[in-house]
Ligand SMILES: NC(=O)C1=CN([C@@H]2O[C@H](COP(=O)(O)OP(=O)(O)OC[C@H]3O[C@@H](n4cnc5c(N)ncnc54)[C@H](OP(=O)(O)O)[C@@H]3O)[C@@H](O)[C@H]2O)C=CC1
């Protein structure tokens with residue numbers, strides 16, 4: 001094995017986030033996947049359940065054994081549900097591994113807020129403080145100094161990348177923001193549940209978790225930091241009959257008269273050199289297929305002079321920039337590599 005390669009383990013390998021990590025890491029030039037871990041199907045070849053992974057280098061699923069994984073890996077990705085990650089992260093950190101967690105367990109800095117929105121006891125506060133919130137384009141410098149990353153939620157990434165520069169610049173009133181977001185069904189994970197059942201979602205479009213979605217306080221936490229004062233938002237999520245993709249349509253009141261071109265310029269400056277955020281020219285808005293299978297977040301604007309409001313459209317692929325792709329981008333940042341390594345794909349179209 002090439003000693004320059006970093007060895008990665010993936011927990012939750014039979015879930016959508018885990019399988020996507022395996023797929024993406026196959027073409028990473030500096031990472032080798034040495035352990036794919038499953039709590040439910042250890043010992044079986046991964047290709048048995050996922051024939052599209054027939055060619056991967058590591059084929060047998062490992063069990064969830066920290067001592068075994070410690071000897072095989074330098075970094076572990078936790079693609080596990082909330083409540084599970086908070087038990088696993090301290091064990092892997094104590095074993096000296098870098099940890100990148102995809103769940104919501106370490107994103108909210110207040111245990112009380114976590115308890116309220118997740119209806120679950122929070123993780124140890126010291127670990128929550130230690131975790132760096134991995135919204136790569138905003139907190140990349142902190143990510144680069146850390147060994148423990150809490151990857152943001154998919155709706156949160158899509159919404160915040162579209163809002164952060166305007167809130168930071170004071171160009172929109174942060175307490176006027178309304179986020180209307182839609183997700184493909186893979187956002188709900190691979191587990192079976194009634195709402196993602198084919199005949200429930202096909203040719204259907206439904207809102208869910210209205211005013212109680214767990215990404216609301218996560219979005220507010222970052223916007224509060226950007227605005228320098230408390231921010232609350234209205235955030236509504238919808239499930240649409242597609243496999244991948246998130247679109248956040250966001251509305252906010254302008255603090256001064258500005259044009260579409262002003263916003264394009266502000267965002268292009270803010271994201272200068274960050275290849276995964278693509279700001280559309282004035283008068284152009286992105287669609288989910290334009291980022292499909294990639295780590296891009298595409299953003300477009302429309303100022304309405306009549307109402308004094310701004311509309312922002314932001315799109316991502318929930319499993320890539322919303323989960324596995326941003327997790328790899330964060331690994332690249334914490335290793336001080338080029339953040340695009342292993343993530344340079346052109347979207348699948350049509
Ligand atoms: N789907 C998405 O678009 C996004 C998901 N996320 C987050 O990423 C994480 C993974 O999501 P996703 O892949 O969609 O979820 P899935 O439900 O598809 O997969 C989660 C996997 O975790 C493993 N798991 C479940 N319970 C346990 C347990 N008690 N102990 C150990 N492992 C367990 C299972 O794999 P096995 O049986 O092999 O152990 C399961 O397949 C979640 O926290 C989710 O909230 C974040 C952003 C976007």
Ligand SMILES: CC(=O)N[C@@H](CCC(=O)OP(=O)(O)O)C(=O)O
Pocket residue numbers: 082102103104152153154155183184185186187188189214215237239
């Ligand atoms: C379509 C769908 O159900 N999506 C999930 C979000 C997935 C995700 O990013 O959630 P975590 O914060 O749990 O990591 C939801 O709305 O809860």
